[in-house]
Amino acid sequence: xxxxxxxxxxxxxxxxxxxxxxxxxxxxxxxxxxxxxxxxxxxxxxxxxxxxxxxxxxxxxxxxxxxxxxxxxxxxxxxxxxxxxxxxxxxxxxxxxxxxxxxxxxxxxxxxxxxxxxxxxxxxxxxxxxxxxxxxxxxxxxxxxxxxxxxxxxxxxxxxxxxxxxxxxxxxxxxxxxxxxxxxxxxxxxxxx
Amino acid sequence: xxxxxxxxxxxxxxxxxxxxxxxxxxxxxxxxxxxxxxxxxxxxxxxxxxxxxxxxxxxxxxxxxxxxxxxxxxxxxxxxxxxxxxxxxxxxxxxxxxxxxxxxxxxxxxxxxxxxxxxxxxxxxxxxxxxxxxxxxxxxxxxxxxxxxxxxxxxxxxxxxxxxxxxxxx
Numbered sequence: 001x002x003x004x005x006x007x008x009x010x011x012x013x014x015x016x017x018x019x020x021x022x023x024x025x026x027x028x029x030x031x032x033x034x035x036x037x038x039x040x041x042x043x044x045x046x047x048x049x050x051x052x053x054x055x056x057x058x059x060x061x062x063x064x065x066x067x068x069x070x071x072x073x074x075x076x077x078x079x080x081x082x083x084x085x086x087x088x089x090x091x092x093x094x095x096x097x098x099x100x101x102x103x104x105x106x107x108x109x110x111x112x113x114x115x116x117x118x119x120x121x122x123x124x125x126x127x128x129x130x131x132x133x134x135x136x137x138x139x140x141x142x143x144x145x146x147x148x149x150x151x152x153x154x155x156x157x158x159x160x161x162x163x164x165x166x167x168x169x170x171x172x173x174x175x176x177x178x179x180x181x182x183x184x185x186x187x188x189x190x191x192x193x
Numbered sequence: 194x195x196x197x198x199x200x201x202x203x204x205x206x207x208x209x210x211x212x213x214x215x216x217x218x219x220x221x222x223x224x225x226x227x228x229x230x231x232x233x234x235x236x237x238x239x240x241x242x243x244x245x246x247x248x249x250x251x252x253x254x255x256x257x258x259x260x261x262x263x264x265x266x267x268x269x270x271x272x273x274x275x276x277x278x279x280x281x282x283x284x285x286x287x288x289x290x291x292x293x294x295x296x297x298x299x300x301x302x303x304x305x306x307x308x309x310x311x312x313x314x315x316x317x318x319x320x321x322x323x324x325x326x327x328x329x330x331x332x333x334x335x336x337x338x339x340x341x342x343x344x345x346x347x348x349x350x351x352x353x354x355x356x357x358x359x360x361x362x363x
Binding site for chain 2: 089092093116118120121122124
């Protein structure tokens with residue numbers, strides 16, 4: 001039931017997630033921030049199995065930090081994406097992590113990038129995408145509205161249109177969402193819906 | 194998720210590998226093979242011959258006989274003496290070398306039909322490109338799972354020409 005979508009703009013990436021934490025039919029809290037920072041310019045949005053999500057994201061974040069400490073230089077988004085895919089792929093044939101994730105980041109050289117990964121360790125670099133039921137409603141909407149020179153305001157409007165669609169058409173639509181942006185100035189919250 | 198993911202990877206200038214099937218296994222397999230080829234190049238100080246590569250790949254796939262990579266490859270390239278080499282395998286590495294064409298992926302029936310009727314021996318590079326392009330495009334038209342464009346690489350002894358085709362975008 002986790003809802004995550006990401007949109008890559010001209011020099012930023014915008015990600016939106018729902019903020020509900022639930023356990024079967026019980027809603028535990030409605031203001032859970034599921035977009036976790038890896039470092040100053042990268043975020044993970046991980047959806048999936050309860051334990052695997054947090055465990056896997058903490059594992060990756062710790063290893064990214066370790067690399068930066070050991071080598072004196074932080075990893076760029078593409079490297080983190082491929083490293084994460086490698087970890088998922090290695091675990092796949094023994095004890096797979098059951099999580100789908102979006103990785104959004106901004107680097108000096110590559111600019112903004114958005115990666116989509118699923119629990120089978122499929123890795124795709126995308127302009128717009130999402131995981132979960134919500135993505136079924138937003139994928140084609142974003143395909144229609146996206147263009148390469150998107151501004152933050154246009155992307156926010158796209159996100160809001162996507163959220164409205166999900167609220168309207170998904171039976172178990174989450175009530176609250178948070179929208180964040182990753183760009184050269186780091187990670188910031190754009191709005192909460 | 195995306196509409197611009199080609200399925201053919203370059204190993205070296207005279208050797209290309211196409212992998213169909215589960216994308217994650219295709220990526221993992223390609224990375225493993227790239228690694229093995231790099232080691233080979235360091236040891237042997239030359240590129241691997243396509244026939245050798247084909248047999249290595251077959252072995253690599255059969256190693257996982259009871260937990261296979263769900264990716265079926267096609268290996269295409271030019272041997273050092275210039276003769277074309279083409280082979281294909283199933284997901285557990287049963288290798289089959291072909292003189293004419295090799296197919297892997299969804300809708301094999303329509304592709305086999307197209308290739309069988311359009312292939313002729315001793316085609317020139319340009320003619321070959323036309324033939325491959327037509328076979329791919331027609332083969333994909335009726336295939337719900339394949340399409341959104343195609344990439345064709347024609348490998349000749351002094352260059353590789355890669356062209357992107359636009360097909361029915363559905």
